[in-house]
Amino acid sequence: MAVLVLADHDNAHLRDTTAKTVTAAQILSTDVDVLVLGEGAKAVADAAAQIAGVRKVLLMEGPELKAMLAEAAAAAVVPLMDGYDAFLTPATSVGKNVAPRIAAKLDVSQISDVIEVVDGSTFVRPIYAGNALETVSSSEAKKVITVRPTAFKAAADGGSAPVETVAAPTVQAHARFVSEAVTASDRPELGAARIVVSGGRALGSAEEFNGVLEPLADKLGAAIGASRAAVDAGYAPNDYQVGQTGKVVAPDLYIAIGISGAIQHLAGMKDSKVIVAINKDPEAPIFQIADYGLVADYKTAIPELMRALG
């Protein structure tokens, strides 16, 4: 059995979600190749070649692949699947967009958001916002799987796989890239940060959200997250949202400030190693899963926390 792993990157840097997905792939097979789709992404392919145990890296470049439009990406992957028994991608917005299209083209089911590979055909995945875990077995000839990266340790460095350049197929594209608005930040990426400080509806405005969370995040070297309520109200950009329908994070430390702890929010952070909740309502459900709870108004608690951190 050979497995193809789709690399997660921004054309300049490889994200560690790729090495985590390689770990999941290596439970299925020792023949794991990594596919880099993009443009100007040679450095990414070279980085992927260093993941220990990778057999080879395929690099396919083109303008539509730069924006990872689903039609172009699926057209690139589907013909390659003649040589593979499984396709794995991290469950990022790119992976979630592209993988089902590949599965349907191959006429196979997809197994979404896998958190455990039990054996070559058995997988565990969360359903109902993580309130239940489903163990499924698949007898599909080719398996298409999205992997929840936070559930796997990154494969080590130290490999030196060959990089092969493959020509991208030409597609009659019915989709065009127009523009993107990327949230610029010097902070660690939300999905990869060791510490996340997250704000909720309690913050009340964008100014307050930034004014309270940014200094704290800077002090801790943390990424900033948010609840849906905070994003909907415009206090934080959409890519900050943690939860069932936002990002799933599992940092060493997650600090929830003025977040009630709805199940849809918990779905995105309850696998964090240590959870801290700061909320003025002692009955807030977030306290049921918090390792350390501070019942307090954030307006006084956060300045005190800043002082205590020194």
Place this chain on the structure above:
Amino acid sequence: MKVLVPVKRVIDYNVKVRVKSDQTGVDLANVKMSMNPFDEIAVEEAVRLREKGVATEVVVVSIGPAQAQDTIRTALAMGADRGLLLQTDQDLEPLAVAKLLQAVVGEEQPKLVLMGKQAIDGDNNAVGQMLAALLDWPQATFASAVELNGEASAKVTREVDGGLQTIEVDLPAVVTADLRLNEPRYASLPNIMKAKKKPIEVKAAADYGVDIAPRLTVLKVTEPPKRGGGVKVETAADLVMKLKNEAGVL
């Protein structure tokens, strides 16, 4: 221009989910069921297109048990024109749903399929992308803004991991709704009454002659490991001390 909106009947998002003790699934007996929240957003968007005169007809389709007619009725009360139920008591996988929807698209010939990005029961986030693949249509997933250029194309802003991406897709296309596309309306009483007279056609899913057999076997459904309850701290200074000395994360 006709718009097709697939809607799923799911456990209400406020209900506390309980795993059955025999590990065969979650307990759906006597729990509140509602329209999948993302599908409500898709219905709202389609109805707005209808109100702007861009869409001429909004057709909602649901695949599920007889009770899914209630879900369709809710969409009709929001302003959709007519409904179609593909009745089945089987729990279908996304690929099977996409194949049935492909057949419905063949019959209905919509210019646009607007649907939810994810059903909050199975959390698959797959049907829209699969439908687009089967139809060989372009897809614009996780939409937070949709702007139609007549019947030629749609400019769609997508919520992605790094922020927002805007793409343009030629019609016909599949668009899947994210949370911030709009805020769905509540149906007014007069509209609920009116919806009772709107037509719902019921067909058997099995009559479509597509392969909807399951590809996966569910071996068991279990409860996730519970987090042990924590402690309350009195002050921020106390918290920092515990995070440093006890938890070792600072």
